[in-house]
Amino acid sequence: MADHGPTEKMNLFTAVNGALHIAMETDPTACVFGEDVAFGGVFRCSIDLREKFGPHRVFNTPLSEQGIAGFAIGMAAVGHTAIAEMQFADYIFPAFDQLVNEAAKFRYRAGGVWDCGGLTVRSAWGAVGHGGHYHSQCPEAYFAHTPGLKVVVPRGPYQAKGLLLSCIRDRNPCVFFEPKALYRAAVDQVPVGDYNLPLSKADVVQEGDDITCVGWGTQVHRMLKAAEMAKEEGISCEIIDLQTILPWDVHTIEESVKKTGRLLVTHEAPLTQGFGAEIAASITERCFFSLEAPIKRVCGYDVPFPLIYEKFYLPDEYKIFEGIKEVCA
Amino acid sequence: MLQSSRFLCSHSLPPGGVTAWVRRFGSRRKLTAEEIEMPFAGVLAKQYVHRPEFKKTYEGIPILRQLEYDGTLVDGIELPFPLEEGVAMYQTMLKLTVYDQIMYDIQRQGRISFYMTNSGEEAAQVGSSAALDLGDVIFPQYRELGVLMWRGFTLQDIVDQCFSLKGDPGKGRQMPVHYTSKKLNIQTISSPLATQIPHATGCGYAFRMRRQKNCAVTYFGEGAASEGDFIPAINFAATLKSQTLFICRNNGFAISTPVSEQYIGDGIAVRGIAYGINTIRVDGNDIVASYNATKEARRLCLEEEAPCVVELMTYRVGHHSTSDDASRYRQDEEAKAWQEEGMSGVGRFKRFLINQEQDMKLAQETKKQAIQAIREGDKEKYCPIDEGLFEDVYDTPDWRLREQQAHLHKHLETHADKYDMSRYEPSAAFPFPADSKPKK
Structure with missing residues (x-):
């Protein structure tokens, strides 16, 4: 971890809130908006922003995700920094057209004369224990199929603050998914001041020799637990947090797999057509002769997210542990 | 493609008219004199003005009220249903409040993960649903338990779903309050907002096509009406003539967002008018008006084979859900005022029934039965x-x-x-x- 000055204990939602405060302080064109943002947001991520920066820069929108996305693109198109909140990633789909057909193609279709690079869409993402179909989903793969977007998922408060500030300042439209299970649960020493963490750069969380395990968001913590179990069986795991799903850092993974000879990829979203498939295909192309076993994907099952069966649905540490053993057998 | 008639100007035309393609009639013929005078399709305008005039304000749509705060019917209005049915409606509202309170409390104890109360909107729910036929298909949002209960949704159905028990037809896959019932013609509740509204449009079209004397009925909040799905839903219903009732519960809040930040126009009803739909606005805390408006909307819908919009004005007394704390964004006193006997739908109808000397006390067992069902639910399997x-x-x-x-x-x-x-x-x-x- 680079030195970014004095730190303070923060959880993920306070880290996001801290990033938003800094973004608003350092950029007078920045605005924060979305459903129920004005009173602090349903996850408290926008708390105190309205009091500090005023109702013109921090405001509620009417209840329409496609409206939020389109509005944000319009602001960004004329040089503003638009930080839009989608209350849940499960509700981002009405905005899909705006994000996929408009934001993602804004620069390309204009030959670079127009862009909406000041756009960042934040959204609460992933399983939370009691969310059922519509408060649990991980839709990153849909957006990862869209050239022109950047898609980012932090694993903890330190990453959340640095990566969110990078997304806000990046000159491309970014979709920033915040693992809501970690809003309160994850606590880090987080720099109080301003810092950016690089986009499109994976983070080697733990070095190891026998197998490379790749995941993002909440899944990184499950990989670390599985690696502990594997260690007792004499298996050394290299854990990589992909951090940016698109455009992704193939080189860090490639280098790691060339060292370990084995790869496991894990995500909460369903197996079929998840981003794990892209990683597996690319690494097969690049590392075929280094691989000592087939690449393993440990993912959600191909079913809608099921409330009361969540613990069986999720690719938890025990399933990852079994996957590691299988690949290393 | 532009119609050639759009380029015409009556002052420069010969009095005999012109021959032009009129796409809406699909054949080549002469425009009539009236068409030349007003050649623009799809507007109701009958005259031209010669100075720029912008339209914005207009008289607000009135609110149908038939039961006064003191529990008396407005002069000339009679109770539209038998008194015994009124007592049953009142008891359904009371049961709803009892169940809501118990389910809310047990959520607070951590025995279920989530709950949404209906308080404040009991009369809007029960009054409107009592005017419907069991063959009408309901496309609910999520705060309509009173509608479900009036149709026959039982305490056990509620407990089964909220506790994710094996008796839940949804097999425990969805969060609490996401009910479904094939038997009662209630489509499955889903959390995304407004997505059910166009479904009701399609269903209402199917009913008209197959000459079924039923309506599709969708309920939604005023916040949901801001979603993209709402406009095509009512526009499709108007143009394709769907037998659909669009019932908006305008309860003042979408989570923390008050109506003043949700829209600037005259509520939701004005949008029905804008789309050429028979529209009515009702005091949703008046169970008689809610019943009568919905009954009439249903009659019109079937008679004209066309949609209706019913806006029920009410107030969300409780938090948005158990994940919400309304004291963060509104004064508690405001919600309390809406619970005063005359203001609240339940209290106002109670006054009416007391005036009729009706014995409408809820059986003492209601609460006991609910607690017992929950106790047994705690032991039941998934x-x-x-x-x-x-x-x-x-x-x-x-x-x-x-x-x-x-x-x-x-x-x-x-x-x-x-x-x-x-x-x-x-x-x-x-x-x-x-x-x-x-x-x-």
Whole structure:
């Protein structure tokens, strides 16, 4: 971890809130908006922003995700920094057209004369224990199929603050998914001041020799637990947090797999057509002769997210542990 | 494509008219003199003005009220249903408040994960649903338990769903309050907002096409009406002539967002008018007006084979949900004022019934029965893991699902000590005993 000055204990939602405060302080064109943002947001991520920066820069929108996305693109198109909140990633789909057909193609279709690079869409993402179909989903793969977007998922408060500030300042439209299970649960020493963490750069969380395990968001913590179990069986795991799903850092993974000879990829979203498939295909192309076993994907099952069966649905540490053993057998 | 008639200007035309393509009639013919005078299709304008004039304000749409705060009917209005039915409606509202209170409390105790109360909107829900036919298909949002109960949704149905028990037709897959009932013609509740509204449009079209004397009825909040799905829903219904009732519960808040930040126009009803739909606005805390408006809307809908919009003005007395704390964004006094006897839908109708010397006390057992059902629900099983998790994705599971089910079975065999499976009904594929609980 680079030195970014004095730190303070923060959880993920306070880290996001801290990033938003800094973004608003350092950029007078920045605005924060979305459903129920004005009173602090349903996850408290926008708390105190309205009091500090005023109702013109921090405001509620009417209840329409496609409206939020389109509005944000319009602001960004004329040089503003638009930080839009989608209350849940499960509700981002009405905005899909705006994000996929408009934001993602804004620069390309204009030959670079127009862009909406000041756009960042934040959204609460992933399983939370009691969310059922519509408060649990991980839709990153849909957006990862869209050239022109950047898609980012932090694993903890330190990453959340640095990566969110990078997304806000990046000159491309970014979709920033915040693992809501970690809003309160994850606590880090987080720099109080301003810092950016690089986009499109994976983070080697733990070095190891026998197998490379790749995941993002909440899944990184499950990989670390599985690696502990594997260690007792004499298996050394290299854990990589992909951090940016698109455009992704193939080189860090490639280098790691060339060292370990084995790869496991894990995500909460369903197996079929998840981003794990892209990683597996690319690494097969690049590392075929280094691989000592087939690449393993440990993912959600191909079913809608099921409330009361969540613990069986999720690719938890025990399933990852079994996957590691299988690949290393 | 532009119609050639759009380029015409009556002052420069010969009096005999011109021959032009009129696309809306699909044949080549002369425009009539009237058409030349007003050649623009799709507007109701009858005259031209010669100075720029912008239209914005207009007289607001009035609110139908038939039961006064003091519980008396407005002069000339009679009770539109038999008194016994009124007592039954009142008791449904009371039961709803009892169930809401108990379910809210047990959520606070952590026995269910989530709940949404209906308080403040009981009369809007029960009054409107009492005017419907059981053959009408309901497309609900999520705050309409009173509608469901009037149609026959039982305490056990509520407990089964909110506790994710095997009696829940949805097999415990959705969060609490996401009810469904094929028998009662209630489509499944889903959390995304407004998505059900166009479904009601399609259903209402199907009913008209097959000459079925029923309506599709959708309920939604004023916040949901801001979603993209709302406008095509009412516009399709108007243009394609769907037998659909669009019932908006305008309760003042979408989570924390007040109506003043949701829209600037005259409520939701004005949008029905804008789209050429028969529209009415009602005091939703007046159960008589809610009933009468919905009854009439239903009659019109079937008679004209066209949609109706009903806006029920009410107030969300409770929090948005158990995940919300309304004191963060509004004064508690405001909600209290709406609970005053004359203001609240339940209280106002109570006054009416007292005036009629009706004995409408809710049986003492109601609360006891609810607590008993919950106590038993606590012991009841969930659906088997294989059925609950892997069925109904498709009509028949494909190879992936079969493989994944086999994977889970093997995994649970290996790690039976890591998962609490005690609540799930054992099945042939997952025969794990009821005492299989994590050891640590």
